[in-house]
Amino acid sequence: MSTSKTPGLRDRKRTETAARIHAAALSLVLSGGLDAATIEAISEKADVSPRTFFNYYEGKDAAILGIQPDTSDDAVFEDVLADAEAGSGEPLALVIRLVLATMGTSTHVHSPARQADRMAVMGRHPELITGQFAQLAARRTRTVEYAARILAAHPAWAADPESAPSTPLVIALCGAAVKSAIEDWAATTPGQPLDENHLEERALALVHHTIRSLS
Incomplete structure (x- = not known):
């Protein structure tokens, strides 16, 4: 279920510019490594000024990962919540999906082709993974709000919220668990989609294993 409104011309142009900068950053990293993806080089390839670059991304790592401070993925959040309310999916699996969307890892946020490039870059440069978790921290309030609603939709907890x-x-x-899953993937299958x-x-298997180990 999506409650998002059809974006206007200004929003579409902004989205297109952000996507162009992101694609330029990925292309430079894939062809020349992290050092090749300077803000000046990214801006030139995306046909924007460095000043315009900073209207969209906080720095080159954010541009490479496609992380925008003002990006709204409410539609993705609502879709995950709708699955929870419909009883479709395990609550922990849905929270993991929420985390992935918050981090910009989900293909619902980026096109499959660009997502493949992002993951290839992360496989070659796993140090970039830290940037994704900064995104999770920055959006903590909203993520907690939606996660609480997902958990509350579970029949057992809906009947007894205190539990x-x-x-x-x-x-x-x-x-x-998501961080470990990404790091495992980056270490074992570098460069692979x-x-x-x-x-x-x-990630879900890691969560369950941790819970079992502690019980």
């Missing part, structure tokens, strides 16, 4: 787990702790656990479903499944 529901701590939402921030669930997000922390799911976020750590990442299957988003596999990432979700791997």
Whole structure:
């Protein structure tokens, strides 16, 4: 379910410019490495000024990952919440999907082709993964809000809200599992495209393993 409105011309142009800068950054990294993707080189390739660049991204790492401070992915969040309310999917799996969307890892946020390039870049340069978790921290309030609604939609916890787990702790656990899953992928299959479903499944397996180990 999507509640997003059709974007106006100004919003479309802004989205297109952001995408062009992001694509330019990815292209430069894939062809010449991180050092080749300077802000000046990215701006030139995207046909924008360095000053305009900073209207869209905080720095080159953000441009490479496609992380914009003002990016709204409410439609993705609403889709995940709709699945929870429809009883479609395990709550922890849905929280993991929420975390992925918040980090910009989800293919719902980026086109499959660009997502493949992003994951290839991350495979070659796993140090960039840290930037994705800065995104999760920056959007913590909204992520907690939606995660709480996802957990509350579970029949057992809806009937007894006091028994529901701590939402921030669930997000922390799911976020750590996603980070481990991405790092495992980057270490074992560098440069290979990442299957988003596999990432979700791997992160969920790590969460369950951790819970079992502690119980």
